[in-house]
Amino acid sequence: MNAEIIAVGSELLLGQITNTNARFISGHLAEIGINVYYHTVVGDNPERLKETIAVAESRADLIIFSGGLGPTKDDLTKQTIANHLGTTLSMDDDAMVSIAAFFERAGRPMTENNKKQALVLEGSEVLVNENGMAPGMMYQNGDHMYMLLPGPPHELEPMFQFEAKPKLVRMLNEENIILSHVLRFYGIGEAEIEDRLQDILDKQTNPTIAPLASAGEVTLRITAKTDTTDEAWKLIDGAKEEILERVGQYLYGYDDDSLASKAIDLLKQQGKTISAAESLTAGLFQSELASVTGASAVLNGGVVAYNKQMKVQQLGIAPEFFEKHSVVSEEAAAIMAKAAREKFGTDIAVSLTGAAGPDAHGEEPAGTVWIGIDSDQGTHTYRLELSGLRNTNRLRAVKLALYYLIRTLADEDARKI
Amino acid sequence: MNAEIIAVGSELLLGQITNTNARFISGHLAEIGINVYYHTVVGDNPERLKETIAVAESRADLIIFSGGLGPTKDDLTKQTIANHLGTTLSMDDDAMVSIAAFFERAGRPMTENNKKQALVLEGSEVLVNENGMAPGMMYQNGDHMYMLLPGPPHELEPMFQFEAKPKLVRMLNEENIILSHVLRFYGIGEAEIEDRLQDILDKQTNPTIAPLASAGEVTLRITAKTDTTDEAWKLIDGAKEEILERVGQYLYGYDDDSLASKAIDLLKQQGKTISAAESLTAGLFQSELASVTGASAVLNGGVVAYNKQMKVQQLGIAPEFFEKHSVVSEEAAAIMAKAAREKFGTDIAVSLTGAAGPDAHGEEPAGTVWIGIDSDQGTHTYRLELSGLRNTNRLRAVKLALYYLIRTLADEDARKI
Numbered sequence: 018m019n020a021e022i023i024a025v026g027s028e029l030l031l032g033q034i035t036n037t038n039a040r041f042i043s044g045h046l047a048e049i050g051i052n053v054y055y056h057t058v059v060g061d062n063p064e065r066l067k068e069t070i071a072v073a074e075s076r077a078d079l080i081i082f083s084g085g086l087g088p089t090k091d092d093l094t095k096q097t098i099a100n101h102l103g104t105t106l107s108m109d110d111d112a113m114v115s116i117a118a119f120f121e122r123a124g125r126p127m128t129e130n131n132k133k134q135a136l137v138l139e140g141s142e143v144l145v146n147e148n149g150m151a152p153g154m155m156y157q158n159g160d161h162m163y164m165l166l167p168g169p170p171h172e173l174e175p176m177f178q179f180e181a182k183p184k185l186v187r188m189l190n191e192e193n194i195i196l197s198h199v200l201r202f203y204g205i206g207e208a209e210i211e212d213r214l215q216d217i218l219d220k221q222t223n224p225t226i227a228p229l230a231s232a233g234e235v236t237l238r239i240t241a242k243t244d245t246t247d248e249a250w251k252l253i254d255g256a257k258e259e260i261l262e263r264v265g266q267y268l269y270g271y272d273d274d275s276l277a278s279k280a281i282d283l284l285k286q287q288g289k290t291i292s293a294a295e296s297l298t299a300g301l302f303q304s305e306l307a308s309v310t311g312a313s314a315v316l317n318g319g320v321v322a323y324n325k326q327m328k329v330q331q332l333g334i335a336p337e338f339f340e341k342h343s344v345v346s347e348e349a350a351a352i353m354a355k356a357a358r359e360k361f362g363t364d365i366a367v368s369l370t371g372a373a374g375p376d377a378h379g380e381e382p383a384g385t386v387w388i389g390i391d392s393d394q395g396t397h398t399y400r401l402e403l404s405g406l407r408n409t410n411r412l413r414a415v416k417l418a419l420y421y422l423i424r425t426l427a428d429e430d431a432r433k434i
Numbered sequence: 435m436n437a438e439i440i441a442v443g444s445e446l447l448l449g450q451i452t453n454t455n456a457r458f459i460s461g462h463l464a465e466i467g468i469n470v471y472y473h474t475v476v477g478d479n480p481e482r483l484k485e486t487i488a489v490a491e492s493r494a495d496l497i498i499f500s501g502g503l504g505p506t507k508d509d510l511t512k513q514t515i516a517n518h519l520g521t522t523l524s525m526d527d528d529a530m531v532s533i534a535a536f537f538e539r540a541g542r543p544m545t546e547n548n549k550k551q552a553l554v555l556e557g558s559e560v561l562v563n564e565n566g567m568a569p570g571m572m573y574q575n576g577d578h579m580y581m582l583l584p585g586p587p588h589e590l591e592p593m594f595q596f597e598a599k600p601k602l603v604r605m606l607n608e609e610n611i612i613l614s615h616v617l618r619f620y621g622i623g624e625a626e627i628e629d630r631l632q633d634i635l636d637k638q639t640n641p642t643i644a645p646l647a648s649a650g651e652v653t654l655r656i657t658a659k660t661d662t663t664d665e666a667w668k669l670i671d672g673a674k675e676e677i678l679e680r681v682g683q684y685l686y687g688y689d690d691d692s693l694a695s696k697a698i699d700l701l702k703q704q705g706k707t708i709s710a711a712e713s714l715t716a717g718l719f720q721s722e723l724a725s726v727t728g729a730s731a732v733l734n735g736g737v738v739a740y741n742k743q744m745k746v747q748q749l750g751i752a753p754e755f756f757e758k759h760s761v762v763s764e765e766a767a768a769i770m771a772k773a774a775r776e777k778f779g780t781d782i783a784v785s786l787t788g789a790a791g792p793d794a795h796g797e798e799p800a801g802t803v804w805i806g807i808d809s810d811q812g813t814h815t816y817r818l819e820l821s822g823l824r825n826t827n828r829l830r831a832v833k834l835a836l837y838y839l840i841r842t843l844a845d846e847d848a849r850k851i
Binding site for chain 1: 486505588635
């Protein structure tokens with residue numbers, strides 16, 4: 018079975034929003050072995066939408082639509098598909114009840130146009146919307162399965178993951194087991210990793226090995242297709258061993274690990290607590306840690322000290338210190354980390370100070386960042402020279418701070434991470 | 435002139451990354467009046483890429499490719515286009531010099547496969563890559579313009595905005611002036627705003643009015659197409675006046691405003707400073723403020739107090755307080771805001787405390803959040819009941835805190851915001 022994902026909405030073509038839905042759906046389809054060959058985005062225009070559907074029918078078995086199920090005049094997906102397939106729309110009573118309840122909870126009057134959201138393709142299987150009003154639906158017509166999902170990600174994501182995906186898994190006759198395992202690296206470029214693994218990559222057939230780089234991180238996805246789970250893991254483990262022999266020192270985690278989740282795991286395993294003192298990142302480092310469920314077991318908190326005066330007042334750094342040292346300096350990063358560790362009584366503390374941009378800080382060009390890490394192992398500092406825009410630099414600094422934190426927590430031998 | 439944007443990369447179809455490039459490019463094309471009718475994503479497969487190019491040639495004048503210019507075997511865009519158009523690739527000397535320099539700066543050896551990045555379509559206009567190695571290019575062939583851009587957003591974005599877009603503007607014969615103006619609303623749903631404006635939306639032709647909702651925010655984009663700038667603004671202002679008469683109380687800003695930039699602007703105008711005490715959001719509120727260039731003029735900093743003990747120690751709240759009140763309570767939000775304002779000596783302070791999820795906090799279900807705002811006007815608190823996943827709730831809480839901050843800073847009459 019192969020799929021095409023069609024996002025409907027002029028706001029996507031105007032650049033007002035990003036098509037995160039296609040990514041979300043694709044990731045889940047990859048997991049269950051459904052190939053996605055195309056994503057398409059088309060505007061709120063019935064003629065162009067019809068042409069897009071016809072093209073998709075010529076090359077995909079499963080056609081997944083996102084968007085255009087809402088209450089406004091622009092929302093044309095259901096009507097256009099019904100029209101194209103020569104079927105009709107009918108009112109779904111359960112959906113109507115839940116729409117009315119939604120307005121009651123919100124304490125707002127239900128306007129007439131909202132009723133349109135309860136219409137579904139006649140004969141379709143309805144997907145309940147737990148987080149919004151428009152229901153989704155699955156509709157089989159000849160060889161094609163049409164799936165219609167609402168546009169807002171907080172509605173689409175749980176609907177797809179918890180309602181639609183299990184139905185797809187049941188539909189697949191599971192002739193094959195497809196298993197994927199992702200290796201996550203940091204501190205090495207995509208070209209370099211591929212160069213070091215060239216002969217392994219050249220000979221790959223089963224398992225396949227796909228490299229990917231994003232925001233300083235490189236991943237390798239190993240995918241095996243066989244009859245049994247055991248056999249699939251055997252293939253994956255063989256490839257993994259070969260890969261790690263060559264680039265294992267850059268490995269930081271697997272599968273759904275992120276730098277933040279890996280750091281939290283290591284802190285938990287070691288029974289250590291953490292705090293932070295942030296300047297240019299202004300809380301983003303702590304927020305990344307807190308994005309991981311269960312972070313409260315290890316994250317005490319920290320200080321955002323966004324100017325020199327606050328570094329003095331809130332971190333207890335002597336005013337004279339900054340007569341000798343710039344706030345963007347190795348010394349400042351070191352003393353900030355020490356101060357945070359003491360103030361918050363944690364086993365480890367991380368500091369970030371620098372010039373995010375667009376302006377330089379004194380003699381330090383925009384993109385200069387110092388990271389400090391204070392722990393029983395002493396104080397370590399790291400200088401970064403970043404070349405992106407303001408918020409790219411802030412995010413990159415946070416990722417690198419997480420990476421150095423992981424290295425500090427792990428043995429010198431990164432293979433043991 | 436109309437355009438199609440083709441992103442090339444199997445990682446997009448596997449759901450490993452999001453196609454943010456299409457959004458970025460589309461937004462800039464909309465500004466200069468180039469219509470985008472389709473986005474397409476296709477994998478690293480020469481046959482499917484060729485078919486995609488042929489489809490795009492049948493419906494677009496300008497075809498913009500992102501991705502597939504890198505050093506690895508998967509990077510096939512240039513070769514496939516050259517092959518499709520019957521032209522060849524040649525080495526660009528400037529690009530080769532800059533690739534060698536890149537490796538020298540990074541202190542890493544240049545691997546052989548990196549040289550491939552300096553190849554360009556014979557006869558194309560080269561776009562310099564200031565933030566990476568692979569140059570971009572523009573290539574005219576008959577009625578079609580092909581533009582090739584690198585995949586990584588931090589390379590593509592400045593290349594498109596500062597190199598390619600000015601060239602496109604010169605190419606357009608500017609027969610028409612196209613002007614857009616965006617009105618930004620918060621605290622009103624998309625369906626409700628459309629219901630209130632139904633007759634205005636029904637009669638729209640020039641200017642056009644396009645509503646859009648995302649993350650609790652609704653925008654209306656008013657676009658006029660005329661001979662002169664004056665006339666365009668006259669059309670836009672007329673529509674704007676009609677709209678604001680009906681829903682002006684929900685307006686918070688215009689065009690590139692964000693909730694954070696609007697809050698920073700108001701603080702600057704009023705000469706006020708701000709601090710924060712964050713629990714569930716763990717620094718994300720402060721980080722949002724700091725994402726705005728120049729935030730340092732008003733943002734002093736704040737505390738992340740991620741557990742009860744830290745709220746006591748770092749904010750100086752009496753331990754007995756929490757014997758009477760939950761950390762997720764109106765009282766906790768109020769005292770946290772007051773404590774932060776005092777500690778950081780600011781004119782205003784914002785607090786956030788709540789249960790992000792997935793777990794409830796005692797009797798408070800996941801998604802319960804209290805926001806506190808302390809200023810000369812007294813202490814105000816706001817209760818939220820959010821229904822999303824952990825990180826959606828954290829982000830939504832931050833956006834609502836920014837919204838209430840704006841309301842606090844502005845007059846009661848939101849029209850004056």
